[in-house]
Amino acid sequence: MTEPPQTEEDFEHIAKMLPQPHIYDFIQRATPISELKIYRIPSQSRKRRNIINKLPNRFIMIGDSYCRFDPLYGQGMTVAAMEAELLRKELGRLSTGETMDTVIKSYWIKLPKLTNDPWDMALIEAYRHPGITGTRPIGIGLKQWLTQKIYKASAHDSSVYLRLAQVMNLTRPSSIFFLPSLLRKLFR
Ligand SMILES: Cc1cc2nc3c(=O)[nH]c(=O)nc-3n(C[C@H](O)[C@H](O)[C@H](O)COP(=O)(O)OP(=O)(O)OC[C@H]3O[C@@H](n4cnc5c(N)ncnc54)[C@H](O)[C@@H]3O)c2cc1C
Numbered sequence: 001m002t003e004p005p006q007t008e009e010d011f012e013h014i015a016k017m018l019p020q021p022h023i024y025d026f027i028q029r030a031t032p033i034s035e036l037k038i039y040r041i042p043s044q045s046r047k048r049r050n051i052i053n054k055l056p057n058r059f060i061m062i063g064d065s066y067c068r069f070d071p072l073y074g075q076g077m078t079v080a081a082m083e084a085e086l087l088r089k090e091l092g093r094l095s096t097g098e099t100m101d102t103v104i105k106s107y108w109i110k111l112p113k114l115t116n117d118p119w120d121m122a123l124i125e126a127y128r129h130p131g132i133t134g135t136r137p138i139g140i141g142l143k144q145w146l147t148q149k150i151y152k153a154s155a156h157d158s159s160v161y162l163r164l165a166q167v168m169n170l171t172r173p174s175s176i177f178f179l180p181s182l183l184r185k186l187f188r
Contacts, residue, residue, distance in 0.1 A: 004038050011036060041070045044126060046119050052108045060104060062087060067115045070126065075118045078170050082114055117167065117174045149186045150177060160185055 005011040015024040046067040063080035090107045094100065124143050127136055154161035163182060166172035176182065 006036070006038070008032070008036060041072075044068055044070050044122055046115060049112055052105075058100060058104050060087070060107060061111075066111065067119060069118065069122050073118070073122055073125070073168075075122070075170065079115055079118055082170070083111065086110055086114055118170060120174065121168065146177070146186075153186050157185055 005014050012027060015027055062083045064076060067079060069076050087107055090103045093103055123137055124147050126132060127140050128144060150164055154164045163176055167174050
């Protein structure tokens with residue numbers, strides 16, 4: 001099913017189809033606080049690396065204007081805060097004699113790296129959706145396969161789950177999944 005449920009009956013029907021019964025059971029005991037509402041986020045976007053050459057001098061972007069996620073992932077505010085922190089650090093270098101041009105250039109250089117992990121996570125999940133068209137990013141299939149392994153392992157291994165939660169909450173980089181100790185858990 002690619003369309004979200006339009007009625008309470010459809011909603012319950014889909015909840016009943018889930019592999020685990022908890023959500024369906026809960027809905028049976030709960031009372032709706034409003035009628036069903038559907039919201040759609042038609043796109044996610046991140047500006048390309050070469051955009052800096054096309055912008056007015058000393059122009060910056062931050063938050064959703066630079067990189068906008070599907071709210072489902074709950075990462076937009078964290079990323080916006082991380083970008084604000086980066087900007088604060090860069091502007092702090094003005095007091096050590098750096099020029100504004102250097103500081104803004106440095107901000108733009110560091111911005112893609114800062115957003116790589118959450119953007120990757122957003123793409124990995126978005127490209128599982130059968131309705132997505134267009135050129136698939138290189139390596140996305142491999143990343144989806146590896147992520148699936150992480151999800152499965154995290155269901156029964158609390159140390160994998162902890163790492164997954166840390167990466168999803170952007171407190172640790174995704175590179176921690178490539179530590180030999182963790183890879184062994186995924187592929188045993
Ligand atoms: C339904 C929904 C749920 C979300 N849930 C989460 C979540 O659970 N966790 C999470 O981390 N993120 C969530 N997000 C994403 C998060 O809200 C955004 O990533 C974040 O607010 C981006 O901050 P921002 O400052 O870039 O933009 P915004 O918060 O959108 O701020 C932009 C501001 O600029 C103002 N503005 C716009 N145009 C002009 C103009 N021309 N002149 C003056 N002012 C202007 C707007 O009124 C607004 O106040 C959600 C988003 C949506 C839509």
